[in-house]
Amino acid sequence: MFWSKIFLPTLKDSPQDAEVISHQLMLRAGMIRKVTSGIYTWLPLGLRVLKKIENIVREEMDASGAQEVLMPMVQPRELWEETKRWEKMGPELLRFQDRHDRDFCLGPTHEEVITDLVRNNVKSYKELPLNLYQIQTKFRDEIRPRYGVMRGREFLMKDSYSFNIDKDSLNESYLLMKETYKKIIERLGLEYKIVKADSGAIGGDASEEFHVLAENGEDTIAVSDSSEFAINTELLLGEGEDINSLQGKPSPDGTGTIEIRKGIEIGHIFQLGEIYADAMNANVLDHEGKSQTIFMGCYGIGISRLVAAAIEQNNDDKGIIWPEIIAPFEVNIIAIGFGKDKMIAQAAIDIYDKLSSMGYEVILDDRNDGFGTKMKDAELIGIPINIIIGKQYTEKNEIELRHRDGQSSIGMIDDIETIFEYFKKENN
RNA sequence: CGGGGUAUGGCGCAGUCUGGUAGCGCACUCGCUUUGGGAGCGAGUGGUCGUAAGUUCGAAUCUUACUACCCCGACCA
Known part of the structure; x- marks a missing residue:
């Protein structure tokens, strides 16, 4: 699922009549x-x-x-x-x-x-x-x-x-x-x-x-x-x-x-x-x-x-932290500058296709928004794993893997193939 | 049903006391520039101010009634 296609109206502010x-x-x-x-x-x-x-x-x-x-x-x-x-x-x-x-x-x-x-x-x-x-x-x-x-x-x-x-x-x-x-x-x-x-x-x-x-x-x-x-x-x-x-x-x-x-x-x-x-x-x-x-x-x-x-x-304080088994998606790919940088967009789509074919439920944030906006939304909806593709990919071939729970953050990974290795392990 | 509170654009709010014909932030649309922590500039769209009646030259603002929603309580396979 591409973020720009899903009907997902997120709110910055909490509506007044919600208490809990x-x-x-x-x-x-x-x-x-x-x-x-x-x-x-x-x-x-x-x-x-x-x-x-x-x-x-x-x-x-x-x-x-x-x-x-x-x-x-x-x-x-x-x-x-x-x-x-x-x-x-x-x-x-x-x-x-x-x-x-x-x-x-x-x-x-x-x-x-x-x-x-x-x-x-x-x-x-x-x-x-x-x-x-x-x-x-x-x-x-x-x-x-x-x-x-x-x-x-x-x-x-x-x-x-x-x-x-x-x-x-x-x-x-x-x-x-x-x-x-x-x-x-x-x-x-x-x-x-x-x-x-x-x-x-x-x-x-x-x-x-x-x-x-x-x-x-x-x-x-x-x-x-x-x-x-x-x-x-x-x-x-x-x-x-x-x-x-x-x-x-x-x-x-x-x-x-x-x-x-x-x-x-x-x-x-x-x-x-x-x-x-x-x-x-x-x-x-x-x-x-x-x-x-x-x-x-x-x-x-x-x-x-x-x-x-x-x-x-x-x-x-940032949002939901879904247990993996009931998370609406398992992986969120945050592509910064998706509409501008073809290399980033291509990498994001490659990862999206590959993980999808491996059976993962993936959402790709292809919106033309900055890192902050995408990260805030990602944290709000609480997808367990975020893959962040940005400048560091075009410059150093590095991609970041970040867990929503903040306790098992993987950090920078030096190439796309390593990511697939990681998900193969996850699967077992 | 008892007590308390709220109602103004999609969301958050100001304006109400002291009546003069509606505003801010975000969102949204278009253009350009942006893109590693909720971007910038410019130009726009969108509201019978919950409903009805009343007071008044004039009501978001005052009066009355009603409605919806939220919180506390009673209730709950």
């Missing part, structure tokens, strides 16, 4: 634009990151044996009445009528639709366990959307639902999802905690949240300073107790003391048990030919929220 760093940087780096409160358009650069995270999630879900489906965003009232949630849900459930005055809602979650699907099509315990997932836009009319895509009303989510013949099998599916979530977040290179949680309004038995640790996180969690233990502070507080009073107390798991941290909830896994299947008559025949209520689990990951969370954890 990830929101500011996503706007400044030309990743998103707001349409209305809590609702955003993803621009090419942001979409690249979103898709990368989506694909990592998809790969790990597929590897776990789950199967992808795609359910509708618009759902009929009747299904929601079966679980009594048409009444129970508040205004966060966006309702509307079609031309025949039938009631519908925009799906904030899909227990009803998936349970309906399974009860109509799965009849035997032999077809279980079954784990179906989708990656889809959800809509929740949040009381107060905030922090850009971190808490939007419309957002991209991976939600999956497991169907099991009994509690033990459900537990197995649950643990498999827990492992899968760990793999996903570890691949994304994010620091996280698994937090014991209240299973909340959705009901059910076991429930754990996955939190990416970040200063601007909306949730407060209590972590042990010397073990993996973490728990939602709500579960520890007594009547009228202050969150800060927990700091320094002995950890409930008996190891170390409590440390209060801020987290962004990017995943939540539940053992629903029989609640939904019971309400919706989702049964299968067991090996004795008896009808059994299906045990369900549900597992969510906020894909769009992960984009913001990754930025919250990886930035400096």
Whole structure:
């Protein structure tokens, strides 16, 4: 991709209504634009990151044996009445009528639709366990959307639902999802905690949240300073107790003391048990030919929220510092004087072609701007590796390789071939 | 929904107190010169000042109502 061709409107100044760093940087780096409160358009650069995270999630879900489906965003009232949630849900459930005055809602979650699907099509315990997932836009009319895509009303989510013949099998599916979530977040290179949680309004038995640790996180969690233990502070507080009073107390798991941290909830896994299947008559025949209520689990990951969370954890005063695996491009070639100096332009294009053919995702900054402008933009959008071709190339045959993280800067390299050698090594 | 705040060109802002018909920086367009840390000179484009009503000879500015957006809180599979 050539910089002069990509739709990438970067901003020098941070828009006034962006408070947290990830929101500011996503706007400044030309990743998103707001349409209305809590609702955003993803621009090419942001979409690249979103898709990368989506694909990592998809790969790990597929590897776990789950199967992808795609359910509708618009759902009929009747299904929601079966679980009594048409009444129970508040205004966060966006309702509307079609031309025949039938009631519908925009799906904030899909227990009803998936349970309906399974009860109509799965009849035997032999077809279980079954784990179906989708990656889809959800809509929740949040009381107060905030922090850009971190808490939007419309957002991209991976939600999956497991169907099991009994509690033990459900537990197995649950643990498999827990492992899968760990793999996903570890691949994304994010620091996280698994937090014991209240299973909340959705009901059910076991429930754990996955939190990416970040200063601007909306949730407060209590972590042990010397073990993996973490728990939602709500579960520890007594009547009228202050969150800060927990700091320094002995950890409930008996190891170390409590440390209060801020987290962004990017995943939540539940053992629903029989609640939904019971309400919706989702049964299968067991090996004795008896009808059994299906045990369900549900597992969510906020894909769009992960984009913001990754930025919250990886930035400096200059901009975003993408973990390589989700960077919108892997290499940025900064050609100074691209439109003027044919030798530089040719070298830049050669490197671009070669790296592209080696399988790298490359962007070439071919704009007629000075070094400063290009470097500032490069730092803002946070591409891991920058190759800088300028006067030193025409004069001394030298090219600079600069890592965005500033910790592994390569410096001047004495010819183009050496660069390809470097990238071959990188690849292995 | 309670509390606080904002609304002037794509972005950041001044002008509002003290009414006189809109300005600055950046961005954008054209030309020339530039190109290793957000370039320079010259010439341009772009705004019913959130909406509506009112006061006034005259409203971005004063009054009233409304709307949108942001922050804090309550809420959140």
